[in-house]
Amino acid sequence: MKTIWKNAWPYLLAALVFVVLTLVYCSPVLDGKVLQSGDNLTWQGAYQECKSYTQETGHHSFWTGSMFSGMPNYQIGGGKYPATSLLLPITKILRFGLHNEVIIILLAYFLCFFILMRSFKMNVWLSIVGSIVISFSSYFFIIIEAGHNTKALGIAWMSAVLAGFVLMYRKQYAWGFVLSMLFSFMGLMKHPQMSYYLIMLMGVLFCAELYIHIKEKQLKDFAVATLLFVAAVALGAGPQYANIRANNEYVKETMRGGHSELVKASDETNKTAGLDLDYATAWSYGLDETFTLLIPNF
Structure with a gap:
């Protein structure tokens, strides 16, 4: 029992710190105030x-x-869809049984970033501080105010899936498998852009792990971890197949798919399909804006 408590108390303390910070920061919500997010009202x-x-x-x-x-x-x-409906009870657990989106998102930021830092073998205290610093990045709150809740949760769960990816190559297969399956819940958020970014990040880590395992002559371990990770992601993403296929059929008839009659090319020499680059990236960061991730009011 002493051993269990010794191993568990830093994590319990981290959870307590995150809950207290969330409640303090979200105190207006506890007073009954409601965040009027533009996209949420539209939805x-x-x-x-x-x-x-x-x-x-x-x-x-x-x-x-x-x-x-x-x-x-x-x-x-x-x-x-029947398959995705099977995941809804688990989704409620991942949302901590709460209903307020702001509190859910902030807790998810804290906990998932903490798990990611621990997967890199950071000590508990540095992981707590690092999670707080990352979670309070200005952009993560700007998107909540805008009503991009699914994007915010997708960003939070990205950290947990990355942690699962890392743990697989550290031979912690059980935790790695469980966390990797969270890829499925990113799909439930219906914000595939976050999944694309996650795949890019995992591609970089994959190359790094391949180099390390080749250097240390541990290709067998690398193959086992890779196969287990692919299996976990496939198992987690499987229930999303119906949603992805329906969306794929639908998007071909939309503005973004380049088939809508509502969109007319401003220049007849323009042969590109879909949206113009300027339109598609109008809400994306410019190069200098990227620094707002770290520096408020940059």
Whole structure:
């Protein structure tokens, strides 16, 4: 029992620190105030018709008449698939059984970044401080205020999946497998952009691990870790297949897919498909803006 307590108390302390910081920072929420996030308000209006239909009939609709002259609602939230429904109870656990999005996101930032730092064998205290510093990056709060909640949760869970990736190559297969399966819940957030960024990061780490294992002549261990990680991600991402396939079919008929009649090329010599680069990246960071990740009001 003493050994268990000795190993567990730093993590319990970290969790306590994160909970206290979250409650202090989110004290206006505890006073009953509500964050008026623009994108959330827009989504509520778009989703209300489907929500009412589900409440009245008990069935989920894959079509909404409240947007344009009617359109599929795959990305609005109305469509539910049997496979993804199996994950919903686990999702409630990952959301700490809470309902307030701001508190959920901040706790997820803290805990997932902490897990990532521990996977790199940082000591507990440095991991706590590092997690707090990273979590309070200005950008992570700007997107909450804007209502990009799914993006924020995707960023948080990226850290946990990366931790699983690292632990696989440290031969901590059980924890690595469990954390790697969180890739599935990133899919539930329906923000694939975060998954793309995660794959890029894992690609860099993969090359680094390959170099290290070749240098230390441990290719067998590398192969085992890689296969287990792929299996964990495949098992986690499998329930997302129906959602991904439906979205793939739908996007071909949209502005971003380059097939919508609503989009006309401003220049007849423009042969590119989809959106213009300037339009597609209008809300992306410029080179100098990147420093706002570390420096508030840069």
